Amino acid sequence: MNWLVTVAPAVAVTLIAVLVTKVGWRWFYIAAVTSKRDLTALWAYIKLLRLTKRYERENLTIADIFQMQVKQNPNKYAIISETQQWTFRQLDEFSNRVANLFHAQGFRKGDVVGLLLENRAEFVGIWLGLSKIGVITPLINTNQRGPSLLHSITVAHCKSLIFGEGFKDAVEDVRNDIPADVPLYQFNNEANGEVIATARDMTTLLETVERRKVATTADRANHHDRLVYIYTSGTTGLPKAAVISHARYLFIAAGINYTMGFRQDDIFYTPLPLYHTAGGIMSMGQSVLFGSTVAIRKKFSASGYFADCVKFQATVGQYIGEMARYILATPASPNDRAHQVRLIFGNGLRPQIWPQFVERFNIPKVGEFYGATEGNANIMNNDSTVGAIGFVSRILPKVYPISILRADPDTGEPIRGTDGLCQLCEPNEPGVFIGKIVKGNSAREFLGYVDEKASAKKIVHDVFHKGDMAFLSGDLLVADERGYLFFKDRTGDTFRWKGENVSTSEVEAQVSNVAGYKDTVVYGVTIPHTEGRAGMAAIYDPNNEVNLEVFAEKLAKVLPTYARPQFLRFLTKIDMTGTFKLRKVDLQKEGFDPTTIKDTIYYQTPKGRYEMLTPEIYEKINAHELRF
CATH class of the missing domain: 3.40.50.980 (Rossmann fold)
Structure with a gap:
């Protein structure tokens, strides 16, 4: 017994020394500051697995x-x-x-x-x-x-x-x-x-x-x-x-x-369509499976959102996509703080407006989540960290099998090493988000689409060892040192200009804010005789409310030179999906030709001002007489 008392401290010191040498002091610091977050999520995950396994057995x-x-x-x-x-x-x-x-x-x-x-x-x-x-x-x-x-x-x-x-x-x-x-x-x-x-x-x-x-x-x-x-x-x-x-x-x-x-x-209050996962499962599932009351609305109304929360005495509100921006753009109302909402949850609350939203509407907690309807890679932000769409534990990284892989930002194809396997991203390195597929496991199964060919395109093989599979999200994410995950862009949306990678989602958020929270979509366009793709922003402004001089001044304060749109297109009508996403593919195909586009188009001059793009200017650009 005396021997044990004498040796134990020495063994403990040796073990600590080995750990410090192997993982460094920094690991202990990260473990300390993230332990509450991780253990809270782990307990939730254990309860989830217990419930799902029980219902599966029965x-x-x-x-x-x-x-x-x-x-x-x-x-x-x-x-x-x-x-x-x-x-x-x-x-x-x-x-x-x-x-x-x-x-x-x-x-x-x-x-x-x-x-x-x-x-x-x-x-x-x-x-x-x-x-x-x-x-x-x-x-x-x-x-x-x-x-x-x-x-x-x-x-x-x-x-x-x-x-x-x-x-x-x-x-x-x-x-x-x-x-x-x-x-x-x-x-x-x-x-x-x-x-x-x-x-x-x-x-x-x-x-x-x-x-x-x-x-x-x-x-x-x-x-x-x-x-x-x-x-x-x-x-x-x-x-x-x-x-x-x-x-x-x-x-x-x-x-x-x-x-x-x-x-x-x-x-629960959800103005989202019940034919989508967010409203139809995440909110309505709380009624069907857990006995809560869900208040629904036929169609989303920005001005009616918190008025409805007051009327229905909602304690949890749901949002998606750009809804929060629309709500924030409404005039001040007594309903802004008269509600009983203790939590809002959803996905797509941009970090550029997150603090303003929770401050104005007095929201105690935000639960941002990320996931695809057809996928198995679902994550959640359980502690209201601004901008984070979820996290991966730095202490227990293999408990929930999701990863960020090095990938081509245009195609989303994982970059493989000499062994033919995929490579994990380092902290702060963007990559494509995946979820490991485990057959027969309801948490890890990939059911895909009715169309089996479409399903096959979403699966990547030989990820970390030969024969394994994962769901390929197609989204570029980045994890910080603490494991918080942040959305960067869709693969193919990021473009390169002036030797720099430009994230369309980040530029969209800043352009929208500067333009008064207007609907905005950003994409890259090709300029003849010029390397890379230039940024172009399409802004919905049917009433001509954007002051271009003020717009340019404000944009210069929030975006680096290479990220500022070289072209602006002011839309008088828009085509939007059911989840409040602007369709950009047709806009991108149309480019910036003023002879075929009815909307007004502007280009950025070398001095940073925006001037109207005329057919004559367009010809000079094509002839490489006007350079960017």
Whole structure:
């Protein structure tokens, strides 16, 4: 015993010396300042895994878990809006009607029935009801028209389509191109409404079926079966239908619940479309799976955001994309601080406006998250660090298998070493974000799209050893010394000018701020006889409110010379996705030719001023008589 007392301190000192030599004192400092963050997240992750594993063992579906909430809270409000207040019992009974109706109509487990409906309680009731008989529901973007709507129906292999009365014209426009054996069901907000000739009256049919229980002859789904398809909006190409299984829905909704510290008595406010992951799973999942109340709105209103939070007594608010910027641009109102919101969560809150937003609206906590609907690389910022979209632990880096790889910023292709394997980025080195794929693990599985060829393009092989796989996000991120992750750009969006890499997302944020929080998209354009790509900013300013002289002066204070746009295009109309992203691909193709573009275009002079780009100036640029 005396020997142990004598030797133990020496052994401890030796171990510490070895650790210090191997990892350095700096590691201990980083471990100390990040331990609370990491341990909080680790405990949340353990609870998440325990829950998901238990439900997997019990083979529970989303409808099964919802039934638990109905039993516990039958008279509590599940979904509320300006026009509706539905309890858990009402939502359950409506979903039972849907299940029984479509079972009676001959639909069976594995069939696919598309849904085109605005935000309302019935939206949730319909996909939930269909899931009770094993039917998969593609949640179609309500902005789709013509070829894109037809594509959304056909790419998911829909055997039927349910649509709301507000979309009659959109459906009739493509009816002749939908196979004749695909029945249409029109849902009206009120009974006895007018129904188009080629559709069945779903509202009336629902009144004739049992609401208390689902037909005993109906097949139930399994925990890993497909639940819904959610379409990626993207900024290019036609929508792709991402597969969401019951297990995946649970993981997303429960993951953000535990990480953000949501409570069952929280009232969530989301003005986001329910056909997307953010509103339809992250917020609505808190009602369906955890018994909270969710307040919804048919369409986002910047001026109505905090007014709605006050009206619905919301304690948690959701945002996405540029919504926070729109809200910040509204005039001051008593509702700015009269609300009870303790937390806002979402993704896309730019660091350039983050402090102003939380100060003006008195927001105690911000939960920024990052993730792709179809991907498995999801991260969250659990301590309100400004600008961070999540973190990777420096103490326990392998607990959650996500990484940043060295990659070509234009293609997103990982850069490989001499051994043929990928290489990890160092702190503060931008790279492409990945999530390791583990088959059979609901947290690490990659379900991809309905289109298997599109899915294959998102997988990278032989990452850290031969035979392993990872989901390739296509996004460039950077991690700081403490492991906080920051979004840099989409691969292909970063461009090189004057020997420097320019991040379009960073420039967009500064240009938008200087222009008075206006919608802005930045991209690189090619100038003949000039190396690299010059920056061009398209700004939505239909009322000519931007003062170019003031704009140029302010921009010079916030952006280095190489990052300032060489061309400005002032848009009078815009094309935006459902997640508030401007479409840039067409703008980029059009370039800066004033003879083909109707919008006003300006170029930056050597003195830093912006002057109108005339056809004569354009010719001088092409002839290399005017250089940049």
